[in-house]
Amino acid sequence: MKISELSASSGVSVATIKYYLREGLLSPGVSRSPNQADYGDEHLARLRLIRAMIDVGGLSIASVTQTLAAVDDTSISIHDAFGVAQDALSPSWPIEPDDDERVTAARREVDRWLHKRRWKIRPDAAAKAELADVLVLLDQFGWGCSADLFDDVADETFAQAAAEIQFVDDSQDRSTMMRQAVIGTVAFEQAYGAIRRLALEHHSQRRFGRPKR
């Protein structure tokens, strides 16, 4: 298809597609003439992946570039590429050393908790720093600084995550698997947040729905 057709199918403007081509996020089409190139379904799939990371995942162009580089690098394992994508999704990424004693203590607490749960996590996983930041916040508001607060949620999340990872179809090629893994991570995180807020609204209505006198 022509670039105008790729734009119509994806809902992404021609100018934006050209920008992605210049930045190397999208591979060039097959040249048909000096001024026209031909794009295929793999370009459409790639564009949708990019837009999902930006629109739903809230990733910056820099994070998308880094994630796609890992997706494309066949010399690294699916697991390692997935780790890069996960890190890009964390607001605490890149992780910086922090002099603040409370942050240091919270990061140690997260390590203790993960060790207790026997979860195998990279030492520098961004989600660890993110969870530590939340603990610092909760501590400031009087909830204490123990990750054990999350034990029940972690039990349920652990079972769900196992099902999600099983769901990735390894009869597919690497780029399809990576796309499934990245979209799954981004889209389901967004969906779960929205569902939680809907459930909170329902229960809030039942408890606080009438004006307090």
Next chain:
Amino acid sequence: MKISELSASSGVSVATIKYYLREGLLSPGVSRSPNQADYGDEHLARLRLIRAMIDVGGLSIASVTQTLAAVDDTSISIHDAFGVAQDALSPSWPIEPDDDERVTAARREVDRWLHKRRWKIRPDAAAKAELADVLVLLDQFGWGCSADLFDDVADETFAQAAAEIQFVDDSQDRSTMMRQAVIGTVAFEQAYGAIRRLALEHHSQRRFGRPKR
């Protein structure tokens, strides 16, 4: 305390505190002299709430302003104020009418699903539009467009949310309750996202940890 002490206790710069004072996010201190005002613990609590919404919740100043206005307006119920805070947390907010047929169909699907589950949700809740956007995305990637996909997660989330709402202490005054509700929503959403990504990493390691040959 002086503004410099408020800055030291909160970790927020004096310039930023003055900006919040000008924007009305923070109420003025008690004047001690023409050039000095005195700030109390309620200012510190307020500053922490503002920073949590911005740093952890990712809210814009405009959304924070709108949320705090609802928190402060004692003429509206806790439940309604909580709804404003929830909406501010949704990336789809404000909700715009959408001509796209797929979006319209997905929004109808979310309504059907919520009705099936008997969740009492405001017709214009932002989280509904957010969930519909995720369904459109999943549909593009071949997951289909049925919200029933989320039934198991919704069962667990529903029970958790009931516990969280019960946890709000109604022996406290309105502003303390609102602070608990807003911080709880923001902080736990972030924590649950991070925990899910950690659980995915653990299971990904077990399934894909070695390079695929």
